[in-house]
Amino acid sequence: xxxxxxxxxxxxxxxxxxxxxxxxxxxxxxxxxxxxxxxxxxxxxxxxxxxxxxxxxxxxxxxxxxxxxxxxxxxxxxxxxxxxxxxxxxxxxxxxxxxxxxxxxxxxxxxxxxxxxxxxxxxxxxxxxxxxxxxxxxxxxxxxxxxxxxxxxxxxxxxxxxxxxxxxxxxxxxxxxxxxxxxxxxxxxxxxxxxxxxxxxxxxxxxxxxxxxxxxxxxxxxxxxxxxxxxxxxxxxxxxxxxxxxxxxxxxxxxxxxxxxxxxxxxxxxxxxxxxxxxxxxxxxxxxxxxxxxxxxxxxxxxxxxxxxxxxxxxxxxxxxxxxxxxxxxxxxxxxxxxxxxxxxxxxxxxxxxxxxxxxxxxxxxxxxxxxxxxxxxxxxxxxxxxxxxxxxxxxxxxxxxxxxxxxxxxxxxxxxxxxxxxxxxxxxxxxxxxxxxxxxxxxxxxxxxxxxxxxxxxxxxxxxxxxxxxxxxxxxxxxxxxxxxxxxxxxxxxxxxxxxxxxxxxxxxxxxxxxxxxxxxxxxxxxxxxxxxxxxxxxxxxxxxxxxxxxxxxxxxxxxxxxxxxxxxxxxxxxxxxxxxxxxxxxxxxxxxxxxxxxxxxxxxxxxxxxxxxxxxxxxxxxxxxxxxxxxxxxxxxxxxxxxxxxxxxxxxxxxxxxxxxxxxxxxxxxxxxxxxxxxxxxxxxxxxxxxxxxxxxxxxxxxxxxxxxxxxxxxxxxxxxxxxxxxxxxxxxxxxxxxxxxxxxxxxxxxxxxxxxxxxxxxxxxxxxxxxxxxxxxxxxxxxxxxxxxxxxxxxxxxxxxxxxxxxxxxxxxxxxxxxxxxxxxxxxxxxxxxxxxxxxxxxxxxxxxxxxxxxxxxxxxxxxxxxxxxxxxx
RNA sequence: GGGCGUUUAGCUCAGCUGGUUCAGAGCACCUGCCUUACAAGCAGGGGGUCGGCGGUUCAAAUCCGUCAACGCCCACCA
Numbered sequence: 001x002x003x004x005x006x007x008x009x010x011x012x013x014x015x016x017x018x019x020x021x022x023x024x025x026x027x028x029x030x031x032x033x034x035x036x037x038x039x040x041x042x043x044x045x046x047x048x049x050x051x052x053x054x055x056x057x058x059x060x061x062x063x064x065x066x067x068x069x070x071x072x073x074x075x076x077x078x079x080x081x082x083x084x085x086x087x088x089x090x091x092x093x094x095x096x097x098x099x100x101x102x103x104x105x106x107x108x109x110x111x112x113x114x115x116x117x118x119x120x121x122x123x124x125x126x127x128x129x130x131x132x133x134x135x136x137x138x139x140x141x142x143x144x145x146x147x148x149x150x151x152x153x154x155x156x157x158x159x160x161x162x163x164x165x166x167x168x169x170x171x172x173x174x175x176x177x178x179x180x181x182x183x184x185x186x187x188x189x190x191x192x193x194x195x196x197x198x199x200x201x202x203x204x205x206x207x208x209x210x211x212x213x214x215x216x217x218x219x220x221x222x223x224x225x226x227x228x229x230x231x232x233x234x235x236x237x238x239x240x241x242x243x244x245x246x247x248x249x250x251x252x253x254x255x256x257x258x259x260x261x262x263x264x265x266x267x268x269x270x271x272x273x274x275x276x277x278x279x280x281x282x283x284x285x286x287x288x289x290x291x292x293x294x295x296x297x298x299x300x301x302x303x304x305x306x307x308x309x310x311x312x313x314x315x316x317x318x319x320x321x322x323x324x325x326x327x328x329x330x331x332x333x334x335x336x337x338x339x340x341x342x343x344x345x346x347x348x349x350x351x352x353x354x355x356x357x358x359x360x361x362x363x364x365x366x367x368x369x370x371x372x373x374x375x376x377x378x379x380x381x382x383x384x385x386x387x388x389x390x391x392x393x394x395x396x397x398x399x400x401x402x403x404x405x406x407x408x409x410x411x412x413x414x415x416x417x418x419x420x421x422x423x424x425x426x427x428x429x430x431x432x433x434x435x436x437x438x439x440x441x442x443x444x445x446x447x448x449x450x451x452x453x454x455x456x457x458x459x460x461x462x463x464x465x466x467x468x469x470x471x472x473x474x475x476x477x478x479x480x481x482x483x484x485x486x487x488x489x490x491x492x493x494x495x496x497x498x499x500x501x502x503x504x505x506x507x508x509x510x511x512x513x514x515x516x517x518x519x520x521x522x523x524x525x526x527x528x529x530x531x532x533x534x535x536x537x538x539x540x541x542x543x544x545x546x547x548x549x550x551x552x553x554x555x556x557x558x559x560x561x562x563x564x565x566x567x568x569x570x571x572x573x574x575x576x577x578x579x580x581x582x583x584x585x586x587x588x589x590x591x592x593x594x595x596x597x598x599x600x601x602x603x604x605x606x607x608x609x610x611x612x613x614x615x616x617x618x619x620x621x622x623x624x625x626x627x628x629x630x631x632x633x634x635x636x637x638x639x640x641x642x643x644x645x646x647x648x649x650x651x652x653x654x655x656x657x658x659x660x661x662x663x664x665x666x667x668x669x670x671x672x673x674x675x676x677x678x679x680x681x682x683x684x685x686x687x688x689x690x691x692x693x694x695x696x697x698x699x700x701x702x703x704x705x706x707x708x709x710x711x712x713x714x715x716x717x718x719x720x721x722x723x724x725x726x727x728x729x730x731x732x733x734x735x736x737x738x739x740x741x742x743x744x745x746x747x748x749x750x751x752x753x754x755x756x757x758x759x760x761x762x763x764x765x766x767x768x769x770x771x772x773x774x775x776x777x778x779x780x781x782x783x784x785x786x787x788x789x790x791x792x793x794x795x796x797x798x799x800x801x802x803x804x805x806x807x808x809x810x811x812x813x814x815x816x817x818x819x820x821x822x823x824x825x826x827x828x829x830x831x832x833x834x835x836x837x838x839x840x841x842x843x844x845x846x847x848x849x850x851x852x853x854x855x856x857x858x859x860x861x862x863x864x865x866x867x868x869x870x871x872x873x874x875x876x877x
Numbered sequence: 878g879g880g881c882g883u884u885u886a887g888c889u890c891a892g893c894u895g896g897u898u899c900a901g902a903g904c905a906c907c908u909g910c911c912u913u914a915c916a917a918g919c920a921g922g923g924g925g926u927c928g929g930c931g932g933u934u935c936a937a938a939u940c941c942g943u944c945a946a947c948g949c950c951c952a953c954c955a
Contacts, residue, residue, distance in 0.1 A: 281953045563889045582917040589915035744921045838935040847896050
C-alpha cells in the first residue's frame, strides 16, 4: 500500500474524534478506580475560541489524557458561563441595532432576548474545543445558569445570609455608568490618564478683602456636591481659614472649613474640597465629620437636579463647560497638566464613578481564613509558585465582596421586600411568603412581596463551579461529588486568581470542608510578536480554527506547548505550529518506513540491530523516567521537548538508521517486532500532546479491536537502565559524528568506504554499529595515528581516517595546533587549581581526584597531539 | 507609594542545595547534499566576558549586597 509522504491531518482528526465520541471514551462514571478530575474554566457562553483558550485547553487535555492512560478514571467537565455583564451588554447592543432600548422592555421580555442570544451563540466555543481534540465528558456539559447551577447559587445565597455573612448596606461602590451597575473592586482597572489639575477659588464668606482658598481638583464638575473644605490642622499657610466658611464657585453655596490630618499639606495648595457622594476618601471624611452628602449624578453619569443649570449634561461635557464658566467668572487661578490614575470598567471601559448605593455584600474575612492557609501550607499548590505571594497578600487584605449587580441577565437575588419595610431571603416566592408571615403581624399575599431587582455577580456562581458541576450544593452527599471532589488540577490564567481561584478555594472549604483542587497551573498570556496581548480589538490574533486547518490540531497543540512554561507569557509565532506540523510529518514518515518493511522470519537478527534494540530499550526507560519527573513538576513544555528529541534524534536518526535493512532487503522478525513495540510505546507517550496522529498510527500498528483506543492504552512505565551502556552509546554517537564531519569536510561521498583507526582506549562492542553508520570497511586499533589521516578526539581517544592523498596537510596541522593550544590552556587551568594548596585542602576529595584525572587526560592528549603534529610536519617536508 | 518576579546565543527557555572541558536545548541562521521513510528532510557548522558593579569563597551563571532595565500585582493622595 502506498502511503503519502506528507501527513494530512484533516481527515484523520475528524475520523478519530467521531470514533472517540462513538465509543464514549470521554465519558466517566464513578467506579473503584482512582478519580482524576478537572473542571474547565467555563468560557463565556456566547464567546468564540481565542488563542488563550487554545493554550489553556490544550494543557488541560494533556493532563487529562495522561491521567486516563495512567489508569485513572479521568473526568474533564466542560461548561460555559453566563457572563452577566458581558452578555447583557451584547444583548443591549443587539437590541439597540434593532432600535429597541432596554428600558422599553420588561424584565421578562429582555430575558427572552437574552436567552435567544444565548441559544444562537451558545456552545459554539464548545464545538470549537472538539476540533482541538478536547477530551471533555460532553454528557456533563454544564452552564452557570442552568437549573441545577441556579438552584445551587440561590441555595448558597440563602445559606450565607442565614449565617450572617451576607448583608445589605449603603456603601461607596464602583459604578459603571454605561452598564448601569455596581462593580466589585476587582472589576475596576486603573489606568494612567493625562488630565488637568484645576486650581479653583473658594471665596471666604464675608471677608471684606476678598480672601479666598485655593483648591486643587481634577474634577471641577463635582463642586455642586461639595459639602466642606478640608485643611490640615497644622498647615500654617491655610491657618487663616480655620473656622471660616467658604463659598463654592458658581454654586454660591457656603460650606464649612473642616480640619483633618488626612490632608496632605504638600499636595496642591493643602486645601481639599470634600465631595462625600463622589469620592471614596471624601466619603470617609464625610462620615467622620458628619457631613451631608449630595449626589449630583444620575445613574448614567449625567447631572441630576443638584447640578444647577448643568442638569441633564454628561459628566465630561459638564467638566468642559464648567471650566469655561469658571474661567469667565474669574474663579480659576490656573490649570496644570496632570497625570493620574483613573478607574475604568473591566467590561465596558467606562470611567468608574464612585457612587453611594445600596448593595449586597459578602463578608470575606472568615471565608478567607482556611483558603489562605491551604495555599500557604501547599495543600493547594500553585505552579509556578510565585503566585503564592500574590495570593497571600491579597487574602490578607481582603475586603467584603459586593455581590449585587444592577442587571437582569443573571441569578436574581432571592430577597423579597415587605410592604412595610424589611425583607426576607428565600429560595422561592412561596417560601418567602411563609417566612414573611412569620415575621410580621399583618396579612400578606404573595403579590405583596417584591423581589429584589438585582442579580448576583457572575463570579458568585462560578465560585461554586467545582462543586456545582457535580450537584454538590443541592445534594451534598451524592455519589458523584463524593467521588470526583476534590478535583485534581485547575488550569487558568493568573488574571483571575482573585476573581475566581481564590473564591473557589473559599467556597470549597465552606461547602465541602476540603480543597476544591490540588494543583493550579497558571498559564501566561498569549502575545503577538510585538509583545502585545492578542485581542479581538487589536486584530492581532490568528483565527484558531484557521490555524488548525493549516497545521492540524496536533501541530497547533504542539506549537502552543513547545515554548510555554507555566506562568510565562507565550510569544506566539506560527513558526512554532510549523515545527509542530513538521514533527507530525516526521512521525508519519517513520511509520511509513516501518510499514514498508518486508519481514523475513528466517533470517537471523544482525548484531547491529541487537545492539540498537538493547540500547533503545534503555533509552526508552530513561526518557520515560525523565518525562514522569517533568510531569510531576508540571513542566509540560520540557516533557514535550524531551519526547520530541527522543523521537526525532534517538528513534529516527539513530535507532531506525541502525536497524534499517539495506534497500529492498527484508528485516528479521525479531528486530521488526521490537521496532513495532517501540513505536507503540512512542505513540502512547506522545498521545497526550498529539492525540490524533498517535491514535491513527497506534491503530495501524497492530490489529485492534473495535472500540479499542490509544486513549485507554496504558502509559509506558520506566524500568531499570544500564547506565554504562547508555554512556558507551553516547561515545558511539560522537565517533560517528566525527567520521561524518570528516566526510563532509573532505567531500567524500557516502558510498565510498572508509577505514577507521583508533588510538587509545576504546570499547569495541559497538564497532559493528559504528561501521554501519559510517560505512567503514574496518575499525583497527593502531598504536600511532597515521600521518596522512584526518583525526578527531573523543575524550582521550584519538580516532582517525586514513586518507592518503586526500589529506590537506596544512589544514590538518592548523587543526591540530588549535586543539593543542586549547588543551594546553586547559591543562594550565587544571594545574593552577591543583597547585593551589587551599584548593587541595578544602575541596571535596572527589573534586580534587577529578582534577587529577583531568590533568592526566590532558597530558596524554597533548602527547598524542604532539606526535601527530611531528608526523605531519615530517610529511610536509 | 508598597510588594513580587525576570534579566543566560538572533528568539523562547533549561541550568537543583557553588566544583565532571559548564556555558546548554529547541527554533532561527550559515555551508553542503533531491543519499529511495521524511527537502515539512539529511549531514556539518558559527554564535553568549550568563544585565552592570562590588563582596563571600580555593572555586560564582549559581550565594550576598547594590544599581539598572523590563514585567506583574496591590494602593483612597485631591
